[in-house]
Amino acid sequence: MSALPSIRRLRQPSLARREALWGYVFLSPWIVGFLALTLIPMAATLVFTFTNIDLAQNEPVRFVGLDNYARLLADGDAWRSLLVTFKYAALSLPVGLIIPFGIALLINSRYIRGRAAFRVLFFLPYVVPFVAGVLIWEGMLNAESGWVNGFLHFIGIAHPPNWLNEPGVVYPALVTIGIWGIGAGIIINLAGLQGIPTELYDAANIDGAGWWKTLRHITLPLMSPVIFYTLILGMVEVLQYFLVPLVINNGTGDPGGSTLFFNLYLYKVFFTYQDMSYGATLAWLLFAITLAISLLLFWSARRWVYYAGER
Amino acid sequence: MNSRRLVALVLVAVPLIVSACGGLKIGATEIRWFCCLGGGDAEEQVPVEKAVVERFNASHPDINLKFEFQPYDSAFDIFATEVRSGNPPDVVGPLGIGGGNAFPGLWLDLTDLIAAHDYDLTQFPANAVDVYQAGDEGQLGIPFAIYPSALFYKKSLFDEAGLNEPPHKYGDPYVMPDGSSVEWNYDTVRQIAMLLTVDKNGKDATQAGFDPENIVQWGFEPQRDDLRQVGADWGAGSLVGADGKTAQIPDAWAASWHWFYDGIWKDHFSMTGPQFESDDFNPSDYPFFTGNVAMSENYLWSTYGVADSGDDWNLAAIPSYNGKTTAAFNADTFRITKASKNHEAAWTVLTYLLDDARADLLTTYGGMPARAGEQAAFFDTLSEGFTQKIDWQVAIDGIQYADIPNFEGPMPDYNKAFDKLNEFATKWEATPGLNLDQEIADLRDALQVIFDQAQQ
């Protein structure tokens, strides 16, 4: 990704300095933002984790050493909620990758009519304001009057599940709500598919490769950067997942604690139980976990992500 | 320009610019009234509150009162963020007893301000003042609104079933269809509630062939915001023992929960959780408002929307349990935050809301005035909103049966315990076939864990 032929740079070191200087100039908006709005607040929160800050602050603020971390180790709720998050991720991540990819394949199919209309219609729910969207789905999934169970009744299922109140079915219900906002994911996948040179498909056609073989050997490898991108974003999203259960049942974790996600627990410690220091400790743990998993993913990406144009 | 003149210029200019940007009153103290951590966010109430703020500002040139409205769903987060970031609101309310307990240590002890301004607390009943007396934290509030509970019922549904109306006077018996007089207790309520529960074929819940999957009218609904409240209409109590750390379930509460649970799943006179959550069965959060529920235990505050149920509702006595009657009550007031930067100006606002603006606010909140002498006038105003004649005396009488100690009393780690309670409530309302004795024991154990952790 060099901007200039390297030979010239070797001869003129001052040019390299000028280039670096310009690079920093263009970078400066982000550097200012990073320092003021990310690094300083992060450092402040890190300091929080060694203190006893809470909402009422009836005791004077003081350093408590590693008390909050010791409490974290012994906090069953925290580790249980982390497990809940991982369990949910095991279902929601694959679905969140496959469905937008599948719909993008469908819209990109050369046999489809009215592609632009489909593109708009699938994007539509993405612009529904978040809380409004969750409320709409709460109505759809209601065991008594929702359309989902209405449909299941219609096709002859006498006792469809109570989606939002039974531990066994609540994850599929939440995943369904999540799928509604995949408009952006579809567009990104679609963009990736349209970036695949058609000559490759033509060549595969001539070789007599079927739909599956083409998908397996051309589409998937060339789409791997997009899949990786959506995987990373999906991973971040699922680890920080909490708003939907918060809106649906006020964050009680119903049914039976199965929706007490880690970030929801963190949120409750912070705002409901008003324990800012411990909340900050949980937040830092979440950050560390996210970072560790993403490092793992980036490391694995060397093996399966194919960047055609990278130099 | 020498430096002194520059400083002087800045000193003059800055307040001018600030006041030009921020408000209309130069040099006025800004006081923020934060709503709504409890009530006060219904569609009829917000315009009244805004009008009160305007009137205050018109009559107080030295204070610039700002109405900071946050709907209940987001109010807790915003409030906590503002307080913790050093930008606290000054006056908060209306706030119930439980809402106050949800923020322990945050409220200003008013004792000194009451003394400095000679504020007369003797105009209130002593027990109403004591509600806000919080041990060593001091006097955290001044009585304002009282919400007695009563049994709301819909007359036409009783007529259709050929049933007599429930008694309006505490202590009166109920006359069954066969002419026999029986005690007005929860067993009686259960019997008539089943007769008032009807499926789509017109069969009631006592009849053979009743179809519980297709109920179109329910006999009874408790106020189900809080399991403690369900229990408190059966008997006063607390989940914390006298020692302040032992979890307990009052017997009356356990009995009420059994009755309510069976009412949903066996007797079918109350809505299931999913029905209650459904816009199609319960679009307004209070099933009674739909007109498809015959009886509902609720507070006076539900007068704000009860007109939706039709013009034939009235109030009746809360039934008794084991020969004793208890009517849960609630109370709202405004509080000053300890972190407020101007307690004196906040006090001016507080007393304006409690005194000068009380007529408007109490009417819109459906809150009975804490001053006994003003109650008659209050009910006259409240009556103007309804076409039928309502027996308000029932609500006034209910005060004598108030649950003391109040069910919203303090608990160790209040918010966590309250969360746990809601977790069980949601489960019971959504799941048939539970062993409720076991569930209640589990709830007690779970509360004990929370109380124990809070002691550390």
Add this chain to the structure above:
Amino acid sequence: MRSFIITFFAIAIVAAFLSPLVRAATMSVKNSGQISQTKAPLYPADPETFIYHGHAYDVYNVPVDGATRELALVTKGRTESEFVDPAHPDAGLITWEGSWRTLEPVWVFAPQWGNFLEVWDLINYPRLLFNTIALATIGTIGTLLSCTLVAYAFARFRFPAKGFLFTLLIATIFLPAAVTLIPTYTIFYKLGWIGTWLPLLVPAFLANAYDVFLLRQYLLTIPHDLDEAAQIDGAGPFRILVSVVLPQAWPGIIAVGVFSFVYSWNDYFSPLIYLSTAPDLQPISVGLAAFHSIHYRSPALIQAGTLMTLVIPVLIFIVFQRFFTRGIVISGVEK
């Protein structure tokens, strides 16, 4: 044939996908009574009524002697009820044996179009719309300006610690909002920015990782030959950006712009906390959520309000969607 099957399949999926919006739309033209009516049809309908002795009574389809008659129900009873024939009210009451609840009401189509007007007035729609458009537009401009510059730096320049800085940028994606909330609020409070648009707009001008990444990827696909030609002509880096790179980068810029616009349009939490004290400055996302809480007794109004907020972002997407997919490059395939 194949195209018919695939298109039909796509229609079926889209229908299921959008059914919640259909449900919201049907609710938005009902009133609470029409929603909670047992037996009510899906479309907004009221039972037909007949006025008898000054009272309105619902009309039902009543089977009488083998024929179905439309009669108004005057006195309800469990085993027998009294009806009046709207055609012959003078004939007096007709007693009918059976449960009136088994009867089907006579429904009249009665959509409540007024709900939309009511929401428009209640929510102060013009004001919220103005705030939202202003915030989203300024925010999008800020995002495009800052992210283009930063992406340009990462795509075209060599400087020490570039890899480290890029990793740092990407790592900000992994930061949970709770980590920075209280200190960030405190900073904005100390600056006196609470109750103004600054906490929402200033960060937009300071770039964000998502959009920098997307733009950088797009810029990487633009060949360098023109840059170099311009450089030989003596153009500085800024001139090259404006007159060489940007004209080739517009699909990427449109894509990021639309994403950023929709994001600001729906951004809820930041305006909620920073504009809590300034209701006149709040955008529609906050106004709508407050509307939900205040008018929870009117689910129809809530749905009407929701649908009204969709119009503008959808229009923007429709206008720009042609260019949209072209502007997103993740794989780094050179064009």
